Structure formats: C-alpha cells, structure tokens
Amino acid sequence: MKQEPARPDLDAVIRQRIRGLRVARGWSLDALAARCYLSPSTLSRIETGHRRIALDQLVPIARALDTTIDHLLEAVDDEDVVIRPEPQHRAGITTWLMSRETTVRGVTIAKMRFSPDHAYGPEHQGVHPGREWFTVLSGTMRVYLGDREMLVEAGDAAEFSTMIPHSIGAVGGPAEILTIFDRDGERAHMPAPLD
Template sequence: MEHLPGEPSPDPAAPDLAAPGPAAPDPESSDPTAAVLPDVAPQLRGLRRRRGLTLEAAAQRAGLSPAHLSRLETGHRQPSLPMLLALARIYGTTVSALLGEVPAERDPIVRAGRSEPVEADGWTYRQAGGAGRALQALRVHVPYATRADIVRVHPGEEWLHVLDGQVRLSLGDAVHVLDPGDSAHFDSLTPHRIGAAGRGGAELLFVHTLMQSPAAELCLGDGAPHLR
C-alpha cells in the first residue's frame, strides 16, 4: 500500500503515542459501535491531502496520535462518531460526507422512521435535520456526566433544548442545570461540556453550525475541571 513520505507504516501491533500539547488521549479502540459504521478509510487520507495537512498536523488537531490516524486511514481501525465529528470539522466537511452519504436531492422533510440511532461513548444520536448541510440538527440521549467527559472548543454556534431529564451544561467557568423546556444558545469557542445531571440520562434537541475552519481545536484534555 502506498505511503506518503514521513508517514508511519500502519503497524497494528505498535502502541499509540500521546499527541503533544493539550490534545486528548486516543479513544479506546474497543468501541463496539465503530464496527457498524461504513468504511471511511478511503475518504480520510484523500481529504487530509486536499487540505494540505501532514499526518502529524491532522492527528494533533483531532487529539489523536499519528499512528492512530494512520490506522484509521488504512482501515485497521474504525472511528467512533465523536472522532468523525472532530475529523469532519478539521477537514471542512460533514460527517455525512465522510460516510459517503451524498443524497440525490435535498428532501426538506425528515421522517421519524428514516433515522436510525447511532451510539458512541454512551451518547445516542438521531438525525433530526437534512444530511450534507452546514446546520446540523440531532436528537440526542445524553448520559450522566462523568470525569471522562471531554471539554470541547471549536468554531461555530450551538443550540440545545431539553426534552426530558436535567442537563448539566458547563460554559467556561459557569455551570448551569437545565430542566425540561429550557434552552441554551452559545458560541462554540467557549469551552463547553454537556452531560445529564441524573443517572437516567437526558433527552435533548441539539443544533450546531459546522464552521469550515482548518484550525478547529476540539479538546482541552483531561485536565479540565469535572462538572459538579
């Protein structure tokens, strides 16, 4: 298989190395939901090259090691949905495009029966808007907040509306508890973390803009304070 100069060969036995700087550690490779995602390996390398990014630069922005990203590009590992979101933002595209979903026409109606749930890291996602658009709309089941939750920072805006349960939203140094019927609308460059306040989880509508910026940085790492 062809490799670009300076890129590591995809050795499945080689351990992942932590990326420098504040990036989060690699997600677990044992994610049971990854196997149900389509093979995105053929798209990942081409998108990175078209963006003019080296393997090392793209991996650092996504919070991965170069070895881990190389395995994704060669199909030795399948990405989880949060990882796809990170890569889509970095490459200036959408998750739908990464998955090879190119609709023949834009249907303005999203029927309930057409949306299959996708699970990743305890979160359950249902598409609530049209595919391939800059404005992404989802119905989300949010798990109970834990220390493993990631603080996210990226260009764009986010809006959420609580349908059921309580949501604990951290925005910078402030922590807000939202009840059913409450909403929040904020700049995604504000460090933020979302989790359910109760162990039963919470249901919410979630809308975000996909700003096409190669400088998108998603994760601040494990050193961020835990939501309480």
C-alpha cells in the first residue's frame, strides 16, 4: 500500500516562514524583535516552536517583515507544482498561461508567440488601467507607445503604463515573449477561457 506523504503542520510552516524571511533580510533575532516590538526571547521561542503563535503577535511580525498575515498563513499546497500550459490561439498569437488562477497579488504570467501576420501598429493601439511588462525570449518585438516606436530585441525587456495607447507585434518573423499582467492587463490581453 502506498503511503500518502505527510502534510506539513501549518504552525511549523508559519514558524519556518518567519525565520526564513528574517534570515533572507540578514536580520538577527534582536533586529526583527526591535521592529515588531517583541522581546528577542519571545521571537526565538515563536520561531523554534516553544511558544504558541498568537494573532496579536503575527500582525506586527508580518508588518515588520513587509508581508501580510495572509502570506504567513497561506496553506501549503504543493501536490502539483508543475504547470502544464495548454496553448490558446487567436489572431496570430499563441498564449500559454504559466501561472495558476490563484496567483498571489493578482498577476498572470504568460508566454506568448506572435506570428508576423498578427495585426498591430499605431492604428491598433488600445489603453486600459495598469502596467505591462515583458521580456523577449526570441525574435524582435516592435512596441508602439503613443507616438513612439521601439524595437525590443531578444534578452531585452519593456515596461510601460497601459494608460498610454499601445500595440505590440513581431518584426521580421515570429517572436516569443514572457509577460506579466496585472488583473486589468489580463482582461485586456488574455484570450477568454475555453468552455
């Protein structure tokens, strides 16, 4: 009989996250304790599991670590860490969703392949709230941003406010990008989900 792997205790995970964030910042127990107004010994006992974690302690700890209670308490769900994106095709663009629907902070990560026949240009510029960021994995992309026109080569990245009229497309052959959209960018640029 195959035994299911043990799921980590959420309390232990929270303690690991607090210690991990503290260590990643290069802070001693004293440094974090001063930032969250707890004694170093209390913080040490919280990290080592010798003291129960109270909500009134988590709030200042999260604030001091520049995170949220939600992130500290986020359930551990690592059953399937591999994302197997399915291509979605529309108007000269193939899109692979590279993040899950429940991505933290409402961002969507996608790989997009633009064919040369994708219609873009000054006459196709649109606007929407938010910001857009992409890096070119292969090929060359042309960005129309208001009255400006820029080429973005493989290895380069672009970031801009999407309240400026914009349009992007491949130059001289197909091009692939990795892009990060906020919620507004996702609504504007991602294909509608398949039914």
